[in-house]
Amino acid sequence: MVKIESAVSLASLGLIVMFILLLYSFISFLIGPMSQGPDIVVQPEGVIIQIISISAAPGVIMAGIAYGLVKDYGSKKIGIILCISGTILLIGIVLIQGMIPKIPEIVFVPAIIPLSYAILAAGVGIIIIGIIAFMGEGKRQLPIGEEYI
Numbered sequence: 001m002v003k004i005e006s007a008v009s010l011a012s013l014g015l016i017v018m019f020i021l022l023l024y025s026f027i028s029f030l031i032g033p034m035s036q037g038p039d040i041v042v043q044p045e046g047v048i049i050q051i052i053s054i055s056a057a058p059g060v061i062m063a064g065i066a067y068g069l070v071k072d073y074g075s076k077k078i079g080i081i082l083c084i085s086g087t088i089l090l091i092g093i094v095l096i097q098g099m100i101p102k103i104p105e106i107v108f109v110p111a112i113i114p115l116s117y118a119i120l121a122a123g124v125g126i127i128i129i130g131i132i133a134f135m136g137e138g139k140r141q142l143p144i145g146e147e148y149i
Contacts (some may be wrong), residue, residue: 008062009062012059012066012085013088018055019056023096030103064129071133082127082133084130086124086126100113
């Protein structure tokens with residue numbers, strides 16, 4: 001049976017992967033064919049806010065909740081999943097930062113640059129809490145009635 005902390009950490013991983021894929025595809029759309037921009041009128045600010053609120057923010061929050069569930073006794077499995085989530089977030093944002101200069105000026109959103117750095121910091125934070133959860137297994141006693149997976 002899957003414990004709740006495993007389900008929450010896997011949900012975090014899924015949301016982070018979804019965020020990277022959504023943002024990558026949207027930036028590719030903004031660049032457009034032959035770097036000319038999109039063929040239709042778009043409002044990029046609204047779409048970026050929507051992508052963040054649907055996937056990035058819940059993914060980071062779920063990573064924090066997963067850590068909160070295992071912080072007392074640690075878990076190698078949860079730690080590994082959190083480290084993978086943070087690594088995917090870091091690699092994805094680094095790839096996306098390489099695409100940002102190619103966005104045409106007419107659809108460029110200046111807020112995307114500080115946003116990408118904030119997401120990089122969140123990725124580093126997720127990796128750190130993943131390492132803490134990984135290293136913490138076995139250091140403290142589990143509550144009565146609980147067992148290691």
